[in-house]
Amino acid sequence: MSSLRTRLAPSPTGHLHLGHVLHIMYVQGIAANLGADIVLRIEDHDQSRCRPEFEASICEDLAWLGVTAPKGLWRQSHRDDVYRKHLEDLMRRHLIYACSCSRKDVQSSIGQHSGELTYPGTCRGRPIPLNQEETCLRLVIPDESFSLVDCMKGPISQNPAHQCGDVVVRDRLKQWTYQFAVVIDDLDQGINLIIRGEDLLSSTGRQLAMRKLIKPDAPVPIFVHHPLIANPAGQKLSKRILSESLKSYSRTSLGADELRGFVANLAGLTPDASPIKLDRLPELFRGIGEKTST
Numbered sequence: 001m002s003s004l005r006t007r008l009a010p011s012p013t014g015h016l017h018l019g020h021v022l023h024i025m026y027v028q029g030i031a032a033n034l035g036a037d038i039v040l041r042i043e044d045h046d047q048s049r050c051r052p053e054f055e056a057s058i059c060e061d062l063a064w065l066g067v068t069a070p071k072g073l074w075r076q077s078h079r080d081d082v083y084r085k086h087l088e089d090l091m092r093r094h095l096i097y098a099c100s101c102s103r104k105d106v107q108s109s110i111g112q113h114s115g116e117l118t119y120p121g122t123c124r125g126r127p128i129p130l131n132q133e134e135t136c137l138r139l140v141i142p143d144e145s146f147s148l149v150d151c152m153k154g155p156i157s158q159n160p161a162h163q164c165g166d167v168v169v170r171d172r173l174k175q176w177t178y179q180f181a182v183v184i185d186d187l188d189q190g191i192n193l194i195i196r197g198e199d200l201l202s203s204t205g206r207q208l209a210m211r212k213l214i215k216p217d218a219p220v221p222i223f224v225h226h227p228l229i230a231n232p233a234g235q236k237l238s239k240r241i242l243s244e245s246l247k248s249y250s251r252t253s254l255g256a257d258e259l260r261g262f263v264a265n266l267a268g269l270t271p272d273a274s275p276i277k278l279d280r281l282p283e284l285f286r287g288i289g290e291k292t293s294t
C-alpha cells in the first residue's frame with residue numbers, strides 16, 4: 001500500500017477522558033511507525049447530543065497531546081448533502097426502507113447474536129412512506145460474511161445480516177447514524193488505516209458491507225482494534241476514574257508526558273508510570289500493523 005492515512009474521530013458529546021488518551025497514543029504511535037498521516041474528523045452527526053463547548057474542549061486537549069486541528073475542520077454536521085446523495089442512490093437501488101418498529105417492538109421480536117439485538121427485517125417489504133414521521137430508514141444488508149485479519153485481534157469473520165440485521169442509516173429524529181456517516185467519511189477522506197478501540201470491533205462487518213454497497217471497488221482498509229483501559233488483572237477500571245475529564249489533569253501541574261506515562265501504566269503497557277514523551281510512542285507500539293502495511 002502506498003500512502004497510509006488514518007483518522008482521529010472524536011464525538012463532541014462530552015470531554016475527553018483517560019480512555020481517549022490511550023486511543024490517541026495508539027493512533028500517534030502506530031501512525032508514526034507506519035508513516036501514516038492522521039486526519040481529524042468531528043463526528044457530530046448526533047446533533048441532539050453534541051455541544052460546541054465539548055468540541056472546543058476536545059480541540060484544546062488534542063493540542064495539549066500534540067494533535068493540531070487544521071483550519072476548516074471536517075465535520076459531519078456539514079455533510080448533510082453528501083449523505084443525502086448516497087441515501088438517494090441507495091433508494092434508487094431499492095435498498096432502503098422505512099421502519100416503524102419502536103424500540104420495544106424491536107426488543108420483543110428480535111433475535112440476539114452474542115448479546116447484540118438482530119433486527120429480523122419486520123418492516124422490509126411493508127409499504128411505509130420513506131418520509132413518514134416516527135420512522136427510521138434502514139439499509140438492506142446482504143447475507144454475506146466479511147473476513148479480515150485485524151492487526152491486534154487476528155482473523156475475524158462477521159456476517160452482519162445475522163449479527164445486527166438491516167442497519168439504520170437515518171434515525172427517527174431524521175439524523176444520520178454513526179454507521180452510515182462513518183462509512184461515507186472514511187471513503188471520502190481516503191482512510192485506509194482504521195485504528196480504534198475494541199468496543200467497535202463488532203461494527204467492522206457491517207461497515208464493510210455498507211462500504212461495498214456504496215463503493216464496490218474500494219479496497220478494504222487495514223484495521224487495528226486496540227484494547228481499552230483495564231488494570232493488569234484485566235478488570236475494568238471504575239467509571240469514575242475513566243470518565244474523569246482531561247481538564248482535571250491538564251489544569252493541574254501534570255504535564256502531557258506524565259499523563260501518557262500514567263495512562264500507559266494503567267493500560268498495562270509499561271511496568272511503571274514514568275513520563276512518556278511523544279517521540280517514545282513509536283517504540284511503545286512497535287510491530288503493530290507493520291506486516292500488513294508493506
Ligand code: GLU
Nearest residue numbers: 009010011043182196200
Ligand atoms: N466517534 C467515535 C468515538 O468517538 C469513533 C468511531 C470510529 O473510530 O469508528 O468513539
